[in-house]
Amino acid sequence: MRTAIATCAQMPDGFQEDDLAAALQSTWVVWDDPEADWAAYDTVLVRSVWDADRRRDEFVAWAHRIAGSTRLLNPAAVLEWNTDKRYLAELPAAGLPTVPTVFLEPGRPLSDDVLAELGTPAELVVKPAQSAGARDTGRFALPAGYGDAAALAARIHEQGKAVMVQPYLAAVDEIGETALLYFGGAYSHAIRKGPILEVGAELVTDDGAADPDISAREPSRAERRLGDAAISWLITRFGGPLAYARVDLLTDGDGEPVVIELELTEPQLYLPYGDGATARLASAVRALSSAR
Template sequence: MHLCYLACQATLPGSSTRRVDAYEHDQMVENLSAAFEARGGRVTAVSWDDAAADWAQFDAVMIGTTWDYYDRLDEFLAVLLKIEAKTRLYNSRALVEWNCHKRYLKDLAKRGVPTIPTLWADKATPEVIASAFEQFGCDTLVAKRQVGAGGDGQHRIKRGEAVPDMPYPMKIQPFMSNILKEGEISFIFIGGQYVFALLKTAVEGEYRIQSCYGGKEQVVTPSSDDIAAASAALSALDEVPLYARVDMLRGEDGGLMLMELELIEPFLYPVQGPELGAKVFEALQNLPYRSSRV
């Protein structure tokens, strides 16, 4: 089994523009490589926009640290189409195309998955933000790009503050204070099976929980009800993904609400879940493949 781990120029070692959080790429590749080599396989990291890449040489391609895809979305999706014409792609292009736009949350809400109330805006003008404050009856909002990742272009806005310029279509939500009290719980699934969970918390004075903003994470043992809630969100999909990170936040009623269902390029925390690579190898042997190819 020769696996291609799909990256980008900004996460590959040796890049002159390497991201500050690219060590997460190194952790993923190290974990996967150790597991695959122990089972007679190997892993090669390739930038998704490498025009010289021979996708046919790989038994499968796993989308990994492609952390610039959302600013080059059409190009990225076109490359995924080329990959699927040559080998197995995980997750499938169809799933990626659906998941790359945050409006997928509307689909999941219709399927009964608890989600955070959201106002969708093509342009988050001051008038739209004022309307959101009234609609949600809150004093703090969070505005996020409808196509984006890693907190890029995200804003927390308090009532009465100046509204920043937001040049992208945005999703606007009431700020959920429990992100500061308990934190965000991330459930890691491989081949549709729950593997482990983490609690991610923000540093003092910050609300974003990503590592590039100083966020911290620790392994936790969720209750059976919490695991069931994450599993139910994943079960709402039409296909079983190779990997998924289900990010959830506890509501005022004690139940979990879906923040994001990460199916494209989520970091899967291999240090906290060292069994991750072995689970991926096993899933690749057993998971039915569903291609977007016509």
């Protein structure tokens, strides 16, 4: 089985997944390389394509195009769905609690009505519906930061992107974020990610800023239940298990876990934080590659 791992031009050798490349005996290939012969590979595994959110339409077209000549993991339909965070609007109806979110399409500014819809939070998070990591994301204390929050929303709209607005959940400052990793539909490991956003901080604009304060974490029973439920729903929605999925959770004001994102396109998988994680992911990729 010949496997390529798709990456971006800024990281032609991928990002900290040398062991995975060795386990799969794979080759790193830049996703938008015009000379790449994708049909020469049995499987293409999408990994560190960290510029795709800035060229989302081009990336989605690429995914559908090469899926016609090779097995793409994760599949093109998953990548198209997951690269626009408006997918979060589907989750509550599936019984998956999320951080309350209002999406502002271009032409709809941040307003008092939006804040009321979110329960008039003390702090606000504003970010693009198409973004990676914490890029172009701001945290604002209200009411002092209202003008800056509205200005960021307007700048995102100028890029032709929808804006997502959420209350900042204060528990993240003490508890952090829990990310659960699943390979081939099976739980692998989890990590704790410390808080990233600070009020008044400069926006992250680079491709692949390092996460602060990462450590292995044993998820609570409630977190595992929610993570497992999210994966079960994804399997049903897309007709089978995914090579990898990261379920990012925060704790709400009632102490219950809620989904902040389902990362299915280019997330860090924190393989060094789970014993045997690289082997489990490689096994999942091989199994899906050989499935008919």
